[in-house]
Each structure stands twice: as C-alpha cells, then as structure tokens.
Amino acid sequence: MTGISEENTSQFVTVKEGDGELRIHYNEIGAGDEVVVMLHGSGPGASGWANFSRNIEPFAQAGYRVLLIDAPGWSKSDSIVNSGSRSDLNARVVKGVIDALGIERIHILGNSMGGHSAVAFALSYPENVGKLVLMGGGTGGMSLFAPMPTEGLKLLNGLYAAPTRENLKRFNDVFVYDSSVLTDDLLEARLANMTRRQDHLDNFLESLKLNPRQFPDFGPRLPSISAQTLIVWGRQDRVVPMDGGLRLVAGIPNSRLHIFNQCGHWAQWEHADAFNRMVIDFLAH
DSSP: OOSOOTGGGEEEEEEEETTEEEEEEEEEEOOOSSEEEEEOOOSTTOOHHHHTTTTHHHHHHTTOEEEEEOOTTSTTSOOOOOOSOHHHHHHHHHHHHHHHTTOOOEEEEEETHHHHHHHHHHHHOGGGEEEEEEESOSOOSOOSSSOSSOHHHHHHHHHHHSOOHHHHHHHHHHHSSOGGGSOHHHHHHHHHHHHHOHHHHHHHHHHHHHOSOOSOOOGGGGGGOOSOEEEEEETTOSSSOTHHHHHHHHHSTTEEEEEESSOOSOHHHHTHHHHHHHHHHHHHO
C-alpha cells in the first residue's frame, strides 16, 4: 500500500464513559471483512501508530481492516484521571468505538497495557472477540523471576514524572533488546509526542496516586476466556518479565506461547517480519 500516513488515516469518535463522554482518536487502514484492532502500551507518548508502525501495512495487505485505537490519556484522545481498573476502562472504550462503527466482531492485538486491555475486553465482551494476540502484557500480579516493580516500570514512571530526553533514553535502553535501533529521529518524535500533552502525563501520575494498581491480576479469571489466543514475549523483556507469558498460557485454555530471543518488550517492532508472518497465519487458520 502506498500513500498511507498517520495524518490521512486519522479519525475521531465520541463514546460514553460513565456519566460523561470521551473523544477517542483512531486510525483506520484497509477495508477487509475481518477487523483487527491494535492496542498500544502505556509509555508516555505512545500511540497506536507509533507502536504498530511496522505491522499496519502487512495486515492491511493481508486483507484485514485495521483499527489503531488510542486509549484515553494517550495521543489525540481525551485525557482522563482514572481511579479504577485502566484495563477495564480501555476495554469499555474499545467497545464504544466498535459499537459506534457498527462492528460486531474483532481480533485484538495488544502490546503491554494493550494486552491487559485485550484480556479485559475478552472477559467483558466475549461475544465480540475473534482471536487474541497478547504481547508483553495481559495480566497483573507478581513476577517469580524479577523484583517488582521491574527496572523498566521504575524508569517508565520516572519518565512520566520528568519527561526529558535523558530519561527517555534511559527507558529505551531497557525497553528493547538492542537500543541502537532506536534512532535519534525516533527519540525526538517520541519526546515531541510526550511533551505535546502535559495533561496526559499529569493525569497518569494522578491516577497512580489514586490507584497504584491500574492493571489488575486477571489470573483467576483467565480460564473463562474461550478465544484462541497467541501469546508473544521477548526473552529479555525487562519491563514485564517472561513469566507473565507463562501465567497467561497456563490460564487461558486455548492458547499458545511464542518466545523471541534477543527481544525486549516490543516484539511486534523488534521482530516485525517474523511477528507479522506468524500472527497473520494465526488469524487465518
């Protein structure tokens, strides 16, 4: 596909949340009968387009209608202070978006926070779920492998508190396996995204004060998920340790786990070609 960009695929929809409304930003690419929703992670400055820039075109070319939904508090979506489960908040927003667009059934690809949101969606709206792909996230709880909070999460929260180029570089050095692939241009673009919306940063920190556990442990509820699920993890993930993937594959009955070596927290970006081939095959079969 040629000529697609974040700007010319950018759209907005208003959804209800509690007694109010949220204006939610999303990008739409492709026109297939089956819909793939891609949900980004929680890093400051994250967006659907930034998180999945290496995956969008291959999925659209494979015949899928791709929606990149920006969670409230990220990118161009409205900001929010959240005192409850952010996983469930994001799931409600996804449901509001697809209802507004007249979509009944979606496959969901969720990275990190997006994985938590995908699991929450599958638990709350099982009738709307096709297949799930969870990368580096899906349930909370303690790790048996690493001290909690992990070094990556400490650096992420520090970046929210002080969104400087130096702190962004420190976070990115543990975010991916080989940080040399994150060019100066990518760092500058991410820094610009972060500092463009100070309200997002402030409200995230306020939310953490109100509820430090924004992403609940869904472990006891995982066996009720009937959707076919592909779990993808990086062996060297220093943000969410690999045993998170083991807990997901142990809990979700119809699931499988793929581990990439020489991979951090961003499997869909760090191993994009292999990831795209594997997931497209999983969705088709």
